[in-house]
Amino acid sequence: MQDDPRKTPEVFVAAVIFQLIDNELTVLLTQRQRDPFNGLWALPGGLVPLKETLLQATTRILHEKTAVKLNQLGVVEQLYTFDTFAGNPNGPTVSVMHLGLGKDIVPKATPLSRHSQFYLLKDVPELAFDHSTKIDFALQRLRSKLSYTNAIFALLPTLFTMSQLQTAYEAVLGKKLDKRNFRKKFISLGLIQQTSEYHMSGAHRPARLYKFNSQTLEYLTRSFD
Amino acid sequence: MQDDPRKTPEVFVAAVIFQLIDNELTVLLTQRQRDPFNGLWALPGGLVPLKETLLQATTRILHEKTAVKLNQLGVVEQLYTFDTFAGNPNGPTVSVMHLGLGKDIVPKATPLSRHSQFYLLKDVPELAFDHSTKIDFALQRLRSKLSYTNAIFALLPTLFTMSQLQTAYEAVLGKKLDKRNFRKKFISLGLIQQTSEYHMSGAHRPARLYKFNSQTLEYLTRSFD
DNA sequence: ACAAAAGTGTTAAGAATACACCCATGT
DNA sequence: ACATGGGTGTATTCTTAACACTTTTGT
Numbered sequence: 001m002q003d004d005p006r007k008t009p010e011v012f013v014a015a016v017i018f019q020l021i022d023n024e025l026t027v028l029l030t031q032r033q034r035d036p037f038n039g040l041w042a043l044p045g046g047l048v049p050l051k052e053t054l055l056q057a058t059t060r061i062l063h064e065k066t067a068v069k070l071n072q073l074g075v076v077e078q079l080y081t082f083d084t085f086a087g088n089p090n091g092p093t094v095s096v097m098h099l100g101l102g103k104d105i106v107p108k109a110t111p112l113s114r115h116s117q118f119y120l121l122k123d124v125p126e127l128a129f130d131h132s133t134k135i136d137f138a139l140q141r142l143r144s145k146l147s148y149t150n151a152i153f154a155l156l157p158t159l160f161t162m163s164q165l166q167t168a169y170e171a172v173l174g175k176k177l178d179k180r181n182f183r184k185k186f187i188s189l190g191l192i193q194q195t196s197e198y199h200m201s202g203a204h205r206p207a208r209l210y211k212f213n214s215q216t217l218e219y220l221t222r223s224f225d
Numbered sequence: 226m227q228d229d230p231r232k233t234p235e236v237f238v239a240a241v242i243f244q245l246i247d248n249e250l251t252v253l254l255t256q257r258q259r260d261p262f263n264g265l266w267a268l269p270g271g272l273v274p275l276k277e278t279l280l281q282a283t284t285r286i287l288h289e290k291t292a293v294k295l296n297q298l299g300v301v302e303q304l305y306t307f308d309t310f311a312g313n314p315n316g317p318t319v320s321v322m323h324l325g326l327g328k329d330i331v332p333k334a335t336p337l338s339r340h341s342q343f344y345l346l347k348d349v350p351e352l353a354f355d356h357s358t359k360i361d362f363a364l365q366r367l368r369s370k371l372s373y374t375n376a377i378f379a380l381l382p383t384l385f386t387m388s389q390l391q392t393a394y395e396a397v398l399g400k401k402l403d404k405r406n407f408r409k410k411f412i413s414l415g416l417i418q419q420t421s422e423y424h425m426s427g428a429h430r431p432a433r434l435y436k437f438n439s440q441t442l443e444y445l446t447r448s449f450d
Numbered sequence: 451a452c453a454a455a456a457g458t459g460t461t462a463a464g465a466a467t468a469c470a471c472c473c474a475t476g477t
Numbered sequence: 478a479c480a481t482g483g484g485t486g487t488a489t490t491c492t493t494a495a496c497a498c499t500t501t502t503g504t
Contacts, residue, residue, distance in 0.1 A: 007235070007272070007274065007275065008233075008235045008236045008272060008273050008274065008275065009236050009273060009275060010232070010233045011233045011234050011236060011319050047232070047233060048233050048234060048319075049232065049233065050232065050233065050234060050317060051317070052317070053308045053309065053317065054306070054308050054319065055308075078305065078306060080303065081279070081303060081306040081321050083278045083279050083280075084278065092275060092276065092277070092278065094236050094273075094279065094319070094321070096306050096319070161483085162483080162484085163482075163483075178467075178468075178469085179483090179484085179485095180468095180469085180470095180484090180485070180486080181466075181467065181468085183484085183485085184466095184485095184486095185465085185466080188465090200475080201482090202475080202476070202481070202482075203474095203475060203476035203477060203479095203480065203481055203482085204473095204474070204475055204476080204480080204481040204482040204483065205473055205474035205475055205481085205482065205483045205484075206474070206475070206483080207482080207483055207484090208483085208484085222465090223448065386456085387456080387457085388455075388456075403494075403495075403496085404456090404457085404458095405457090405458070405459080405495095405496085405497095406493075406494065406495080408457085408458085409458095409459095410492090410493085413492095425502080426455090427454070427455075427502080427503070428452095428453065428454055428455085428501095428502060428503035428504060429453080429454040429455040429456065429500095429501070429502055429503080430454085430455065430456045430457075430500060430501035430502055431455095431456080431501070431502070432455080432456060432457090433456085433457085447492090
């Protein structure tokens with residue numbers, strides 16, 4: 001570490017991956033297997049080698065540490081580039097973070113990580129570096145993203161009920177919404193369409209299933225919320 | 226360049242600095258003094274050394290190349306981190322770009338640049354790398370920023386008329402706005418206040434001067450445009 | 451008196467909010 | 478028959494959009 005041949009800071013990537021589990025927002029964490037912070041939980045990330053782009057490195061490292069494939073996510077976007085991890089003894093670093101949204105993701109332990117799993121936001125344990133701050137930052141971004149894009153599609157199944165949609169919004173925004181107004185407004189945005197199918201679940205009226213017109217990120221003209 | 230001791234891509238910074246000149250939006254460019262693209266115009270930027278943060282490096286390099294001080298700008302924010310400059314023969318690089326807004330900025334030639342000057346957006350010459358794309362990207366960001374913050378303050382003098390304010394919006398958004406609706410709406414946002422002063426200029430009624438309540442970035446609850 | 455930009459108000463359409471009851475099903 | 482979540486409409490307020498004439502000054 002002395003006699004460092006580098007001329008420029010080391011470049012890291014990391015990712016904040018969200019998904020819904022039981023209508024609650026969760027974030028993907030992995031348990032570190034090396035110092036610094038050996039044994040602590042952290043966002044999946046690592047050093048970018050010379051021959052990869054940022055997105056390639058993020059994809060590879062995410063897979064190596066959590067067995068999650070970046071391209072199975074519905075939305076991936078660059079979040080922010082942070083300076084020096086607090087507490088990193090190896091001098092300055094630059095960390096390019098991405099934000100990802102997905103569903104039905106099952107992380108696994110890998111040779112490079114002890115465990116990987118999604119944690120409810122409210123149950124996130126003590127994290128390495130200042131990754132808690134980064135998760136908050138990502139959540140803020142996600143919240144604003146929901147207001148001017150259809151990004152919520154990435155968190156929902158292909159067919160979903162209005163209640164699921166509303167609950168997803170509530171989970172991300174962290175507040176309750178009015179059922180009638182929500183439906184009226186969301187339908188008027190023209191992002192979704194009815195299907196002829198129904199979801200039967202339990203002792204109550206079956207719920208109509210809807211689907212998004214587009215499974216890629218679209219920008220709204222009128223903003224939501 | 227062969228036998229490269231680096232393990233991770235080189236980190237560059239660059240900045241897209243906008244200001245208004247004669248009610249038109251302009252961008253700060255500098256003429257390159259080295260290969261690649263020796264002699265072509267480009268956004269001011271350079272390599273980040275080991276001992277500086279991204280913002281420190283941006284500040285220093287901007288000053289070295291254009292004599293502009295980053296901290297004399299009203300708004301500075303990270304724009305995006307781009308992979309590899311197209312055409313850079315030195316292998317992969319990462320370029321962290323910032324967006325800056327200012328007024329009354331006078332760039333100068335320096336030992337590290339032939340010239341530096343603000344160009345009207347429509348007169349931007351052929352640029353090194355793909356810096357044209359980056360300017361477009363920055364302009365998009367600026368446009369959306371105007372809709373949910375008071376960022377326009379950074380482009381205007383401390384005291385300004387409603388016409389100046391509206392013209393500034395029009396210059397950035399690239400479209401005409403209705404005078405009465407603009408004033409009504411902007412005043413209702415509560416960002417500015419009247420002063421008791423007037424701006425006299427030419428053969429017409431003097432214009433009342435206004436000022437911003439805050440000279441730092443504020444986020445609106447209601448969005449503009 | 452004229453030219454030039456500053457300043458001002460109303461109406462109509464659309465969007466947001468608040469709010470309570472009936473419906474279809476399983477047990 | 479009851480418990481459960483699904484589904485629906487109206488009235489009020491606020492916001493947006495369209496639109497034209499008078500005011501004040503300098504020459």
